[in-house]
Amino acid sequence: MKILSRIWAAFVWAFAGGDDDLVSLQIGQKPPERCPSSTEALQQSPELLATYTPNIPGEPIEIGGHQWILAPLNATAVKQYGKQISEVGTTGRLPDVDLVAKLAYMSLLRNYPGIKLEYVEFNVDHGNFLKIWEVLLNVTGMVAQAGEMMRRVQEKMEAEGLKA
Numbered sequence: 001m002k003i004l005s006r007i008w009a010a011f012v013w014a015f016a017g018g019d020d021d022l023v024s025l026q027i028g029q030k031p032p033e034r035c036p037s038s039t040e041a042l043q044q045s046p047e048l049l050a051t052y053t054p055n056i057p058g059e060p061i062e063i064g065g066h067q068w069i070l071a072p073l074n075a076t077a078v079k080q081y082g083k084q085i086s087e088v089g090t091t092g093r094l095p096d097v098d099l100v101a102k103l104a105y106m107s108l109l110r111n112y113p114g115i116k117l118e119y120v121e122f123n124v125d126h127g128n129f130l131k132i133w134e135v136l137l138n139v140t141g142m143v144a145q146a147g148e149m150m151r152r153v154q155e156k157m158e159a160e161g162l163k164a
Helices: 002-015 038-044 046-050 075-091 097-111 117-123 129-140 142-159
Strands: 059-063 066-070
Touching: 059 129, 066 097, 066 129, 075 097, 097 117, 097 129, 129 142
Parallel strands: none
Antiparallel strands: 059 066
């Protein structure tokens, strides 16, 4: 029986790439009933999730002590939070921390499918939410769109003989 346990431990060690940190089976210990899938493992460990290679280009930002890539907001996020985003733009007030956390979550979800809203909400605070907001606006193209809109308004005003 000891030989089979050692063979099993060697097999598991080799299957995990030979990394002793990944495998902690002791001789005589039963293997787990079910190994977590890669998505489950990523959901359980933000540290592991942060090492995931994102597919959608974006801007890097540090949240919760890890580097993440914020992707542009998709149509779902803009549809869901568009009214709140435009209210911030038209009133000139600061966005709510809660809004920034939810938008950051929607952005990160595109590159890190296992990320949890609770993790993002816990790590977005008054110390970093303005930086995250700025990156979200830039990566999504809202700053460029606002600049283009301003340019068009100024051109129209000048064509009509009005001063900006």
